[in-house]
Amino acid sequence: MKIAVLVKQVPGPESALPINDHGTWVDEESVTFVMNPPDNFALEEALLIKEGKGDGEVVVVSMGPDRVQKVIREGLAKGADRGIHIEEVGPIEKDPLHIAKRFTAVLKDENFDLVLTGLQSDDTGMGQTGVLIGEMLGISTATLAVETDIKDGHIRLKRELESGWFQWVEFPLPASISIQSGLNTPRYPSLKGIMGAKKKEIKTVSCTELDISSNCQSVDKVFVPQTSKHSEVIDGEVDAAVERIVEILKSEIKVI
Amino acid sequence: MDVLVILEESQGSLHRLSREAIAGAQKLGSSVAALAIGENADTLASELSSYDLEEVFTAKHELLSSYSADGYFETVIQLIRAESPALVVAGHTYQTRDFMPRVSAKLDIPFIPDIVSLSDEGFVKQVLNAKLNASLSSASDQIILSFQSAAFNDEEIRGGSCSARAFDVELDSSQVRSVSEEPFQEATGDVDLESAEVLVSVGRGIEKEENVPIAFELAKAIGAEVCASRPVVDSGWIDSFRQVGSSGHNVAPKLYFSLGVSGAIQHVVGMKGSKNILAINKDADAPIFELADYAVVGNVLEIIPKLIEALNNK
Ligand SMILES: Cc1cc2nc3c(=O)[nH]c(=O)nc-3n(C[C@H](O)[C@H](O)[C@H](O)COP(=O)(O)OP(=O)(O)OC[C@H]3O[C@@H](n4cnc5c(N)ncnc54)[C@H](O)[C@@H]3O)c2cc1C
Ligand SMILES: Cc1cc2nc3c(=O)[nH]c(=O)nc-3n(C[C@H](O)[C@H](O)[C@H](O)COP(=O)(O)OP(=O)(O)OC[C@H]3O[C@@H](n4cnc5c(N)ncnc54)[C@H](O)[C@@H]3O)c2cc1C
Numbered sequence: 173m174k175i176a177v178l179v180k181q182v183p184g185p186e187s188a189l190p191i192n193d194h195g196t197w198v199d200e201e202s203v204t205f206v207m208n209p210p211d212n213f214a215l216e217e218a219l220l221i222k223e224g225k226g227d228g229e230v231v232v233v234s235m236g237p238d239r240v241q242k243v244i245r246e247g248l249a250k251g252a253d254r255g256i257h258i259e260e261v262g263p264i265e266k267d268p269l270h271i272a273k274r275f276t277a278v279l280k281d282e283n284f285d286l287v288l289t290g291l292q293s294d295d296t297g298m299g300q301t302g303v304l305i306g307e308m309l310g311i312s313t314a315t316l317a318v319e320t321d322i323k324d325g326h327i328r329l330k331r332e333l334e335s336g337w338f339q340w341v342e343f344p345l346p347a348s349i350s351i352q353s354g355l356n357t358p359r360y361p362s363l364k365g366i367m368g369a370k371k372k373e374i375k376t377v378s379c380t381e382l383d384i385s386s387n388c389q390s391v392d393k394v395f396v397p398q399t400s401k402h403s404e405v406i407d408g409e410v411d412a413a414v415e416r417i418v419e420i421l422k423s424e425i426k427v428i
Numbered sequence: 429m430d431v432l433v434i435l436e437e438s439q440g441s442l443h444r445l446s447r448e449a450i451a452g453a454q455k456l457g458s459s460v461a462a463l464a465i466g467e468n469a470d471t472l473a474s475e476l477s478s479y480d481l482e483e484v485f486t487a488k489h490e491l492l493s494s495y496s497a498d499g500y501f502e503t504v505i506q507l508i509r510a511e512s513p514a515l516v517v518a519g520h521t522y523q524t525r526d527f528m529p530r531v532s533a534k535l536d537i538p539f540i541p542d543i544v545s546l547s548d549e550g551f552v553k554q555v556l557n558a559k560l561n562a563s564l565s566s567a568s569d570q571i572i573l574s575f576q577s578a579a580f581n582d583e584e585i586r587g588g589s590c591s592a593r594a595f596d597v598e599l600d601s602s603q604v605r606s607v608s609e610e611p612f613q614e615a616t617g618d619v620d621l622e623s624a625e626v627l628v629s630v631g632r633g634i635e636k637e638e639n640v641p642i643a644f645e646l647a648k649a650i651g652a653e654v655c656a657s658r659p660v661v662d663s664g665w666i667d668s669f670r671q672v673g674s675s676g677h678n679v680a681p682k683l684y685f686s687l688g689v690s691g692a693i694q695h696v697v698g699m700k701g702s703k704n705i706l707a708i709n710k711d712a713d714a715p716i717f718e719l720a721d722y723a724v725v726g727n728v729l730e731i732i733p734k735l736i737e738a739l740n741n742k
Binding site: 343403 | 438496497498501521522525526527528529530532533534536537538539540541542549550553554555556557558559560561562563564565566567568569570571605606607608609610611612613614616625626632649650651652658659661662664669671674675676677678682683704706712713715717718719720721722723724725726727730731734735738739742
């Protein structure tokens, strides 16, 4: 079982997000990056599948500038076998179709049985990369997986539907599957894993080698959402805030 | 036709987001058509008969009796090829997320997803966990769009008439690779969040599992049920049947009291109907404050223990 896990580096939940001078994105100088949270679950699922089978290979793949090697190393430290860094030297590619074509060009000769992605990224949240790649590779696709069960040449998958519903689907491998968060408990890297990761291979593939043209979309501008609601802001001392909340509960909303 | 709406079924009738997508489509183009797929296509089509639409295509086939990404994808690309709409629109549902990117990849048409509104510059979507909005555009001749819940109001659908036309889709069993079982619901627990008058909602801002009991104590003091955001459930701190949001419950209590919930769209769609929203968050720019009636800027771990004390002393 040969599994690729696509891990993206995104701004962390506590990161500052100052808008850049052109208003086109955040100023990355001030951003602290982490592994996209759903990708962490996808990585864990890949490691569990490999460990369950007793053999196979887990390859972590990330696209972006040099800094993304950090999330690849993190994957290797947790137990992935090798890494591929699709290096972006010029401006960062912003269009999902372009990005998927780049991934496809790199993944196609590796003949993976499974390509796992997160269901969506915490930064741009397009929610489509894994499915795009699956179609471009001509393999089965499925999204929002919350449980996986690998059989001979097949995968049985529990998919999340809306409003608390689920469904099992089964289809042949190879497949590209997007993973919903919460389906497992991602491990922390061990000290031994961290040391071992230093010896593992990270292959760097340069983007400029790929000749790609397509229709695309662009993010033209980012901005702070405008509030239309008139809220009462309570931001003073803790004691004053507590007093005001009690009053609201008692006299305004009347729940106590 | 310049806009094609891909419809979705939910429990035998038209999905709410499909209606909203029709309202959006009518704003974006002058001639709008729709596509209903599957066994119930005629029923869905009949729900549209009083709308101002050019026509509704119905695609029926034994391989389309239940949803599959393969079958829906094939049907949609065949109709797009036949009719060449400039825009293909749908609700931003789980089903759309599942097959629409395949259409985008196959036909090389950009897919701008999860749109919350239109602006002069383009299509607005939330980015960076709802902390910022972004405006997106595409110069492509054809674009696929999906609309988040409440991007458009289905009460604004233009009335008129609309007739159905069968669309013959060509499918063989080798094209549909997957086998789906019946959808099911997980054990629901013994709490009834939908009918609770007051809800205390726990977000990741509670910081640690050890802090979760203070939310239950607060709930007890004000006669509330406890609910939670997804990451809190994913971490195993609170049972999954208490989750609110697009993959959990849809609630509308008299008071929604949130503790360290950021206000991401997938959470908000499940609670924005609440009559009163009181939110505590340490970040003054947290998106939850955009819809809160009372925006308490502060640390839940400092405020809640004192609040419980004050309530218990009354
Ligand atoms: C202004 C701007 C700045 C950007 N900056 C960056 C940046 O710094 N780095 C960057 O990589 N992209 C950047 N992008 C590109 C963009 O965010 C996406 O990578 C692309 O549009 C796909 O959308 P998504 O990441 O929202 O994918 P989604 O479809 O939401 O992602 C789903 C999954 O695909 C996988 N995946 C997607 N992209 C990658 C990746 N690059 N590496 C590994 N796995 C991936 C992950 O498993 C992820 O969970 C930027 C885009 C814009 C508009
Ligand atoms: C397809 C899909 C379906 C989803 N379905 C759901 C769903 O059904 N329900 C759901 O909730 N989410 C859902 N999500 C996830 C959603 O996008 C958000 O990630 C999630 O709602 C965030 O949860 P949160 O607000 O608890 O955590 P975070 O976004 O991490 O926010 C934590 C907040 O707490 C604040 N905070 C931190 N410490 C403190 C403190 N000490 N005191 C006060 N404030 C503090 C922070 O400022 C921050 O605003 C879904 C996502 C996807 C892609």
